[in-house]
Structure formats: structure tokens, C-alpha cells
Amino acid sequence: MSGAIFAGWLSDLELAVIDAVCRWCIASAVVTLGLLASEGIGVARLLAVPVSGDAAAAGPIGHDWSERGHQALPPGVDGGA
Numbered sequence: 001m002s003g004a005i006f007a008g009w010l011s012d013l014e015l016a017v018i019d020a021v022c023r024w025c026i027a028s029a030v031v032t033l034g035l036l037a038s039e040g041i042g043v044a045r046l047l048a049v050p051v052s053g054d055a056a057a058a059g060p061i062g063h064d065w066s067e068r069g070h071q072a073l074p075p076g077v078d079g080g081a
Helices: 002-016 023-047
Strands: none
Touching: 002 023
8 A cells, every 4th residue: 555655656756846757657556556456356255254153164265174072273283193
């Protein structure tokens, strides 16, 4: 988010102070805003995942570890023993 704010500030300086437009600077600002938008969509999808019912017992990749009788550990991990 700070990168998008900084790119906006630099674009404002281009137009208001030096009265010149650099096509590479504009391209960088557009890419930065695109990255901000895609990260925002990713965070929104992450926050939209339900946390009740069966989804609460699911592991990070969708496996239900609760029926194994111990903490959620992926297969092949011995828990540090």
C-alpha cells in the first residue's frame, strides 16, 4: 500500500511541480496499482473463507486433521519428537 501511495505522490509531482510526464514512471505507477489491486483481491478472498463447522477443523491445504487424534500436522512430520 505504501508503494501505491508513493507512486501517486510521484505522479502528482510530475504533473504539478515539474510539469512533465515520464512514460516509464506512469507505467511503474500503473503496475504498482495493479499489484495493490491484486493483493486487495487476495486478502478479500482470504478473509471470506468460512471459519465455522468443518472448515474450522480443516488444515491449511483442506485436509481434516481432527480425525487423526492429534494436532494438525501434515503427513511425514513427527512433531519434533
